[in-house]
Amino acid sequence: MIINLKVHQECNTTLGTLFYRFISENFAIYIEADDDSIHYAELPDNIITPDIKDDAIKTKGYFIYPSQLFANVAARANSNESLNTDLADIFAAIENSASGYPSERDIKGLFADFDTTSNRLGNTVKDKNTRLAAVLKGVAGLYFGDAHSGDFESNHIDLFGDAYEFLISNYAANAGKSGGEFFTPQHVSKLIAQLAMHKQTRVNKIYDPACGSGSLLLQAKKHFDAHIIEDGFYGQELNHTTYNLARMNMFLHNINYDKFNIQLGDTLIAPHFDSDKPFDAIVSNPPYSVKWIGSDDPTLINDDRFAPAGVLAPKSKADFAFVLHALSYLSSRGRAAIVCFPGIFYRGGAEQKIRQYLVDNNFVETVISLAPNLFYGTTIAVTILVLSKHKTDTTTQFIDASGLFKKETNNNLLLDTHIDEIMAVFDSKANVEHFARSVPFEQVAANDYNLSVSSYVEARDTREVVDIAELNSDLKTTVARIDQLRKEIDAIVAEIEA
Incomplete structure (x- = not known):
């Protein structure tokens, strides 16, 4: 034999x-x-x-x-x-x-x-x-x-790959503030992947400049047939342990070594993949408001990623540095979906100038505010910024999804029905009262390039409606009843005194 x-x-x-x-x-x-x-x-x-x-x-x-x-x-x-x-x-x-x-x-x-x-x-x-x-x-x-x-x-099913992510997610849930640094919950990852790859029949490759354990990249694999991502998965991670987790995560989800490229290093200072760009899909949940070298390195203002904006993100808040990096690596047919700290959408100074650059050049497709307590390590209500280089009009869409969540013991959840509701209005760009609104460029510019969702989508008034006439009638009835009780009490007192 x-x-x-x-x-x-x-x-x-x-x-x-x-x-x-x-x-x-x-x-x-x-x-x-x-x-x-x-x-x-x-x-x-x-x-x-x-x-x-x-x-x-x-x-x-x-x-x-x-x-x-x-x-x-x-x-x-x-x-x-x-x-x-x-x-x-x-x-x-x-x-x-x-x-x-x-x-x-x-x-x-x-x-x-x-x-x-x-x-x-x-x-x-x-x-x-x-x-x-x-x-x-x-x-x-x-x-x-x-x-x-x-x-x-x-x-x-992908039992071991899912079990691995389950263990990571439970560690993240108990790791305090650091938990969100390496793992994005699957329900949020699913929304981000759908936003980045919406209506694309194929993408050349998908990229995460702050990939953590690779959960966002893997959600794209789960949500779409393997053939749609033609040239594989790319990511960079600063933390050495998390970098190893990302590589293992790729193998455990049956992504062959020649179909992924995960690199170690500081994306903002020493980026990889410059020769591999552009990318048709970019997904990212970068660290919120971390410090970076910024203006202390005078060469960065001439960097191809940051130079077009004419200003660097503040040294104490690198959020927009990640945004500009992603934009630089994005193809003319692609989208980037980035989780952001909400403060960057309304603060002044350098961040306002960067917002102006993004809006004036028509890169901002949609801004989505999410419910609080969806992420590990933070209870804040984060915002998703969707960038595009192929918009057909100059409006900016704002979606208030802060009311879409299921309450759980530790963290809130986005259900599939919530994701479907967000994606439906993202696709249609329809104006929906208290939920979504597409705003002309002129209005955003006149509002000092404020991109906060609450500035354009009026929140639903959830206060109880009071019927004044009915309330007045109840008061009259109550007053009459009080008068009657006083008379009865006076009669009892008089009888006792006698």
């Missing part, structure tokens, strides 16, 4: 990727043999030839031996006295497998934040291994479909 091992882009067999999908489903090795009962996880490591390993790395970007697969590591976890160091060796082996290949940059340092020998897991090796084994067994208990029958795809 001849066993022919070949690498394939999709995973529908008995494999196992890191924590199940990273050590199996993404690393797809098909086994063609006379005997269908032969599975890669059951093979000895020495059966893997250099050619097989080379083909696997060229296709998937990394290599995992059968003994390193999740299923095998988890099966012997409870009895493995060197589990913690074995896991560390496996992570290192996965990274090293990409050395010298095109995927090296995408894999290198991927597990730098996975310290399986840390004392945080326990004071002794036994304690560490006990905790690690419990984690492995817990993940092994999740149902990913029948591995041997190739039932992963028939589930129509």
Whole structure:
């Protein structure tokens, strides 16, 4: 019997990727043999030839031996006295497998934040291994479909990718203010993705200049068929740990190394992808009002991203620096949907001048105010700014969506019905009382380029309507009743005194 091992882009067999999908489903090795009962996880490591390993790395970007697969590591976890160091060796082996290949940059340092020998897991090796084994067994208990029958795809869900995002979101929810720095809730991500890709039958590529853990980019993948995003997913992230989370998130959602490009660094000072622009879709939830070098670096005013506005964003508030960066990277047919701190839409000074530049050049398509407490780490009611370079008129649309939310214990939620309502009016550009209004350029300019939604959309008066006539009648009845009670009390007092 001849066993022919070949690498394939999709995973529908008995494999196992890191924590199940990273050590199996993404690393797809098909086994063609006379005997269908032969599975890669059951093979000895020495059966893997250099050619097989080379083909696997060229296709998937990394290599995992059968003994390193999740299923095998988890099966012997409870009895493995060197589990913690074995896991560390496996992570290192996965990274090293990409050395010298095109995927090296995408894999290198991927597990730098996975310290399986840390004392945080326990004071002794036994304690560490006990905790690690419990984690492995817990993940092994999740149902990913029948591995041997190739039932992963028939589930129509991305269980491990979604579980990974679920864990990140729960960490973000309990991380205080920093939680919002690396994770955008999925319900908000869905709205942002739809805004950025509205009515586009295809986009060349999608970009997030402050990508965090990649949740906004991945929401675009979830919401649209894979073929619509032709050249992949691009992002830059300043925080090293979050940068690694984003890369893992891509692999765990079955995005191959040659279909994403996540870079580490400061987007405002050392931007990547200048040679890859323009982008047809840009999504972003940059940090709110963070400090940056701004005017302390005199060269920035000549930067292609900031020079057209004629002024830099304030050093203490980099919000508009991110906006101008995104605009610079946007294609003539694309849209950018950016979550912004609401103060930038009405403050004066440099921010007012930047708003004037955006409005005068007809880049602002829509400004949407959202409900409070939708994001982790902040209760403020943020605003979404939608930029476009292909507007057909000079009006600016304002949408007051602050009343669209479902109240939850910790954070409010945007339901699908809320998103549909926002997208319907975004598409039609219709004027809807107390909800949406398209404002002519002249009116925005006359209002000192104020882009605050409340300046153009009158809020609904939710105060109780009082019927004065009815109230007056009730008062007369009450006064009469009081007079009658006084007479009765006076009569009782008189009788007692007598």
